[in-house]
Amino acid sequence: MTITFVKKTATPKTAPQDVIFLSRLSAAERRKVHRSAAAGELTRVYKGVYVSNEGGQAEVERRVRAQWVDIAGMLIPGGVVSHISAFRGQSQDHIWTVSHPSLVRKKLELPGLAFQLVEGPGPLPGDMPLSQSGLHWSSPARMLLENLGRKAPRRVGQEEVEKWLIERLNASGEKFLNELRDKAASLAEPLGMKEQLETLRSMIGEFLGTHEKGELKTTDGILVSKGKPVDRDRIERFDLLAGYLRGAALRRIEDGVPAGVARHNRAFIESYFSNYVEGTKFSIEEARDIVINNKVVTTRPKDSHDILGVYQLAVEAPYRHSPPVSGEEFLPALQEWHAKMLHARPEASPGNIKTQTNYAGTTQFVSPAQVRGTFEEGSRIAMSVPEGIARAVFYLFLVAEIHPFVDGNGRVSRLVMNAELSRTGLHRIIVPTLFHPQFVDCLRKLTRDNEPADFVRSLAKMARWCAQFDYSNLDEVIESLKKTNAMEESPTQFQLRNIDGTHTLAE
Template identity: 35%
Template sequence: MKKLPLLFLSDSNTSGAISREVKAGRVRKIGPRLYTTNINDDPAYIIRQNWLQALSLLLPGCVVSNRTALESRVSPAGRVYVTGEYPRSLELHGTKFIQIKGPPPVEGDTPLLGIFMSSRARALLENLTPSRERSGGELKNLPRELIERRLAEQLNVEKEKSINRLRDQARLIAPQLGLEKEFAELDDIIGTLLRTRKATLADPIAKAHQLGAPYDPHALEHVEALWSVLASNPYKYCPTSSGSGPSFYTVAFFDSYFSNYIEGTRFQVDEAKEIVDSGVIPTIRPADGHDILGTYRVVSSLDNMRQTPGTAEEMIALLRARHTDIMVGRPDKRPGQFKKETNFAGATRFVDPDLVQGTLMQGFGMYKSLEHPFARALLIMFLVAEVHPFDDGNGRTARAMMNSELVAADETRIIIPSVFRNEYVASLKRLTNHLQPESFISVMSFAREFVFNVSFEDYGTARLQMEECHAFDDPADDKKLLIPNNLST
C-alpha cells in the first residue's frame, strides 16, 4: 500500500488494505471512516492540530467562514464554522464542525485542500451578520469591536490603499452573498477610520484612528507590562547629594559620557572631559564630539532637567527639544523631527512613523498615573525607547527624559556604566520580547544604587571610584560592576 497521509478516509476500494494496516498497528480509526497514521497522540490533539485536513475530508467543497475565517483556528469553544449547501454538524473528539447553509465560493475565495478559504472581504461581511449565541456561550461571529480593531490594525500596517482595496472587493461580492446591509456597515467603519465619515466606533484603537491619533497596540502592551509592575510595587526614595554646584556638573558629565558609550560613541574618558570643558570639537571625529557635547548640554542644564511634562503635548515638545540639542551635530538625522521611515534594531521593529505621536500620547497616561519619581523615570524612558520616534539618538533622548524626572525630584540619577551595558540592553530586550519587566527594574535599581554611592564632589575622585568599580571596562572583559564602599574582586 502506498504511503498514507496523516488523516484519510476509507472507501470500498481501500477498506481491506486499511483493515490490514490497523491490525498491523500502523494506523488507527478515530472517526466514522476516518483514520490516522499517528498511533501515539491523543485523537483530540490530532483533530485540533489538523483541523483543516479533517475538514477537507468531512465536508469537502465547503467555505471556511464566519469567525473561523478571521481567526484561522479552532474557536475557544472547540468549533469550526463553514458554509455549504445544507446545514450539518459533526463532532470529533471535542472539535465540532458546524456547516451553515449559505452561498458557494465567490470571487476572491481561495481553494485549499478541496475546500475554500473565505477572502478577507467575505469574512468581514459574514462576521457583521446577526449572530445568536450557541450552546456553550459562543457566537459564530466575532463582535463588531474586534472587527473594528482588525480593520484599524490593517490600516496601521498596510495603509489606506490596502483598506480601500478591501472595501472595493466587499462592495463587489456583497450582492452575490446577499450581504448588502453588512457592506453598508463595513463601509461606515472604514470611512470612519479614514476620517471621511462619523460612525460610532467601540474599539479604542479604532477610535484613535477616528480622532487622528492612531497608535501601536503592541508597543503599548510592552509599556503596560512595565507600568503594571511599577504601579503595584513601592520603591525607596534615593535623594541625591549632587543636586547643585560642582557635583551636579560632574555627575552630568558622566551621564553624558556613558549614555554615548552605550550608542557606540566612544572616547577615552579624559578626552571626553576635555571636549566638555573646552567646548572644542575634535577635527578627526567631529560628529562624535558633537554627540558628547550636545548630550552634556542637555543633561547639565539644571533649568532644562527640572522640566517635566504636565500634558502629552508638553512631553512631545520636550522630547523634540531635547533631541534637537543632543543631535545638533548630525543634521542628516533631522534633529527634533519624528522619523519618516520605520526603524529596526536587529529583529526588533519599532513603531511605524504614522503611529509615533499617538503611541506616545497613549503612553503618557500611564506615565502620569505613577507617583514615585523612580517609577515615572523608568516608564518614560522605556516608552521613548520602545517607540523609537527619531531616526537616531533615541536612546540618549530616552535616558535624558528619564533623568529629568529624577533631577526634578532631587533624586539620584540613573547612569549605565560601560561595563554594565550588556545587562541594560538584555533587560530591555527581555521586556520587549517576553513582557518581563522585572529584570529591567532590577538593572536600573542597581545602576541607581551605584550612582548614589559615588562621590561626585570633583571629577578626579569620581573617576577613581568608578575605575575601581570597573565602570569603564569593556562589557566583553567579563568584569562586573561593583558598588563603591563594597568593593570585592
C-alpha cells in the same frame, strides 16, 4: 486520495492517515471495506466515510481532523468555510463553520470533528478553492461582512473586525482598505448583508479620515481614525511594567549635589557615559576639554557636539528637571529635546520621527505609523506610576521601547528618566560603561520576556552607586570613577566597585 488495496488479502489496506470514501470506490472495493469494518480494522466515522482503527480512538480522531478538507468537500460539496472559522483561520473546538445555500442549520458530527452549516451562498468572486476538494474559503471581504454585528458563536463581532482592519492598514496601507471596501460592495447583495456593508464602509471611512459616523468601538480603532494607531503589544508591556512599579519598594535617594560647579560636573559625567556607551567614544580627558574648556575636537566635530548636546540637556532648565507632559504633548517635547541634542548631526534627522522601522538585533521596535499614538497612550500610563524613581524608570523604558528616532534613542531615554528624578529632588542615574552590558541584558529581558524585575533593580542599583561620589571636584570624581572600574568595557575582566573598593552595593 489514493487507496491502496493489496490483492493477496481480502481486506483493503490503507495508510493510517487515509480516509476512505465509499463513493469513490468500485462495488468490489466497497465490499472489502465493509468486511474490514466488520473485522474491526476500519471505523465508520460518517455515512460512507471510514478510517483505519490502528492506534485507537485518539488516532481515529486525529486522522479525521487531518483530512477535514477532503471530508468537508465530500459531505458539503459547494460549501464555503466562512464566518468565525474563516476569520480565525482555524476551527473552534474542532468545529468548522461552513456556509451552504441548501444544507442549512445542520451540524455534521464526526469523531473529533464537526461542521456547523449556516445558510449562505456558495462560492463568490474572490473565494478561494481548497485544493480540488470542492470546498472554498471566504475571501477577506466576504469574511469581514460575515463577522460584523454583535459577537456570536459563529461571528467574531465588530471589535475583532476593527483590530483586523488596523493590522492590515498598518501593514499594507490605505490602498488595501480602499480595495477591500470596493470588493465588499460587490458581495453585499448576494450575501444579503447590505447593513454590514454600511458598517464596514463607515469603519474604513473613519480609518481613512473620509467621514465620521461614530462606528468605531475600540480604543485602537478610534486612535487610528485620528491618525494615532498604537502598538498594542507595547501598551500591554507598559501596563505590565507600570503594575510592577506601583508595588515595588524603591529607595528614595535624595539629590545632595548642590547647584553650581558640582551640578555641572555631574552633568558632564552623565553626558560622557551616556555617549560612550552609544559609541561616541572619547577619553574622559578629551571629553572634559570639549565640555568644560569648550574645545571641540577638530577631527570629530559631530561627536564633540553630541557630548555637548547631552550635557546641555542635563544641566539647563527646563530640560534637566521637566520631563515632557503626558498625552499629546509628550512626543513634540521629546522631538524638541532630540533636535537640540543632535543639531550638528543632520544625518540623524534631529527632531524628526523615524520613517522606517528600526531594530536592535532581533528586536523590532514600534513602526513609524504607531509612534505617536503609542507615546500618547504610554505616557498617560506613566501618570499611574508613583512619581520619582518609579516613574523615572518607566519613562526610560517608554522611550527606549518605542525607539522613535533614527539615532539617539538611548541618550534621550536616560535624559527623560533623569528629568523626572531631578523634578522630584532625587539623584540622577548614570549608567557607567562597565555596567552597560548588564543593563542592556535586563532591558532586553523586559522587552522579550515581559520580566521587569531585573530591569528595575539594575537602575535602582545604579541610583545608589551614583550617589557615592562627591562631584564638587572634577579631578577627584574622575579619579574615583577610575578606581571603581566604571570606564572599563569588559565585564568578564573587571567588576564594578564602590568607592571604598567593595563590590557594587547590595540590593
